[in-house]
Amino acid sequence: MDKTALLIIDVQYDFLPPSGSLAVPNGQDILPVINDLLDENKYDWPVIVASQDYHPRGHISFASTHPPHKPFEPLLVRDARGTTYQQTLWPDHCIQGTRGTEIEENIKRKLGQWGRKVRLARKGTHMKLEAYSAFDGDAYPGEQKLPSEGPLSTYLRKRGIEKVVIVGLATDFCVLQTALSAISASFDTLILGPAVRGISPEDTDKALVKIRNLGGKVIDQDEIDWETGLNRWFDL
């Protein structure tokens, strides 16, 4: 497993039922699986990346920034790069300094046991830039780098990583975009089905089809033999 990194996407309170402001349906179901993946007795990840949606108040993606528009409406917006695009408006979520932006406490505690192997990837930190992909972390205007040149892919390559296992929330947004970045940056990309959940069932299905069509692998629940564990999927 020395060439395989675990990418844990946005396992934060605002994305988790029951109290998250943008709770992903059944998002809590993935927690035991991710906890298992963080068991040092079973796995030997050389690198673990934990991404964190981390917005300032008044972020471009919030419906509250664009009154009278409401959450989940699409709206054409112009971002800090001067790009006009259709933004899905969200309820306020993952605001810097709030509990909603914290990584779920059991996952956070387990991450602590992996010490320097863990890298935190904060994204969406710029007021006028949306960032779904963990590879977009800390990207600012003037640094319009392709995903393959971004800081996370550089970090992974320097450590000899060739394959990424992606888990977390939400399949149809941040997991999808992280997978697309990973594929375009030529990482062997694997999504662990039992450890991802999406916002809309229809878009979640579409996202998984898209990932598969682009060469990513999606492991379904029924393909896993929990007795023997998951290692066979993770070895290159």
Ligand SMILES: [Zn+2]
């Ligand atoms: Zn966000």
